[in-house]
Amino acid sequence: MANIIGYGTHLPYYRIKLEEIAKAWNRGGGRGEKTIPAPDEDVVTMGFKAAQGALAHAGVSVANVGAVYVCSLSSGYIENSVAAQIAYALGVEGNVNCTDLGLSARVVTSALQACVDAMAAKRIEYGVVIASDALTAKPGSDAEMTSAAGAAAFVLGAKNGIAEIFGFGSHTTGFIGRYSVEGDSPMLDDERFVMKHGYLEHLSRAAQALERSTKISSKDFDRVVLQAPDPRWPARALAKLGLTPEKLVSIGTQVGYTGCASFFIDLALALEQAKPSEKILAISFGPGGSDALALIVRENKKPIKPLSEQMAPKEYVSYTTYLRYTRQF
Amino acid sequence: MILVIMHKPPQWRIARENARLIGYRCKHCGFVEFPEPRKICKRCRKPSEFAELQMQPYGRVISFVVQHRLPEGFETPLPLAVIDLEGGARVYGQMTECKPDEMKIGMSVEAEYRIFYDDDGLHIYSYKFRPRRSESM
Ligand SMILES: [Zn+2]
Secondary structure, X not given: OEEEEEEEEXXXXXXXXXXXXXXXXXXXXXXXXXXXXXXXXXXXXXXXXXXXXXXXXXXXXXXXXXXXXXXXXXXXXXXXXXXXXXXXXXXXXXXXXXXXXXOOOOHHHHHHHHHHXXXXXXXXXXXXXXXXXXXXXXXXXXXHHOEOEEEEEEEEEOOOOOEEEEEEEEEEOOOOOOEOXXXXXXXXXXXXXXXXXXXXXXXXXXXXXXXXXXXXOHHHOOEEEEOOOOOOHHHHHOOOOOOOHHHEOOOHHHHOEOOHHHHHHXXXXXXXXXXXXXXXXXXXXXXXXXXXXXXXXXOOOOOOOOHHHHOOOOEEOOHHHHXXXXXXX | OOOOOOOOHHHHOOHHHHHHOEEEEEOOOOOEEOOOOOXXXXXXXXXOOEEEEEOOOEEEEEEEEEEOOOOOOOOOOEEEEEEEEOXXXXXXXXXXXXXXXXXXXXXXXEEEEEEEEEEOOEEEEEEEEEEOOOOOO
């Protein structure tokens, strides 16, 4: 189909321990930590950084990039193109297809499909697919424990590369689950209901669709990436998909939920860890459903800024600094 | 580094240089102008003949000051530094993600594309510098 020939990620330098948030609101829970964007970071700066790393990793000249896709739930704009701003800063301009996607974290796989299709149609030689989010939630809300920031990008091309995307499967319904209204925190009324009838149902149906199109059983994949609005959910979905816990690749409990970027960051981590000939199953999830993606790894090529190295340099901030940095005043 | 508003005409003219770290090197003396070439070179005073230069994002701090009082919108105390970029360009810029006591002459920094300010809700970007905290970072 198409190959991932380069990838890049960006994690903010600042972190807050979840116990710090739990303590501020006198509530339980709070294991793990999450990223906080620096006061001068947003989806443009983070997406740019990730894409710049991905292009350098791929060794592709910006003159040969024919399409840029940006997935985000948190640009803050109703009208403005984040994709065009990132593309321009990268040096990608002129006869270039430029697309902004949002409203569901699941659009990451829609963007990958669109890019693969554009290459199959021989309309473009290389495409860059970017996911970037700086999610916020009202102080004291449930979503405050997960909303985080980060970005990741993939460069796709026809030439041989790091991994080949060889299958897609989808399960689309009208199920919503978690949603957000402009200016308000994300809403997720009944977590158990959304988990059972939303998350597990859509993930497994998308995986079944992928099994039918690739003739490969989910059990035969070596690594799995699962997108979820709560970093604790993927571990609970494994049994339903017939997968063993060691196959799950996720840094959600150390980073938090980064919206669209969560899927790409975990997929990038899987590529950092995977050995040639391993197969990766990656399933997105957001309002409307799930898409499953099958990849086969061809090469383990160290990225410009590996996630393993980005996890170490960090600074923990207090709850009040966190509120100030994320403009919650 | 200079302030630019990229959606307004004079600033749109230098948007490309500003977003992509493109400078202009004087063909007579090697001085690098950023983001816009002048009619006369600031250093050698000869009429300009500039060649476009893709500046490198890595450099070293030559000197710095720490600003404690700045208008609203700035994180203070804020280190401001003179930086020599690899490949030869001397720039003056804001530091980011950096406490004053981390600043040292000679420290390695990386140029980072960041929000410079907010213009009626529109984020305006330019380059700042942050300490390099590991080999690849
Ligand atoms: Zn000169």
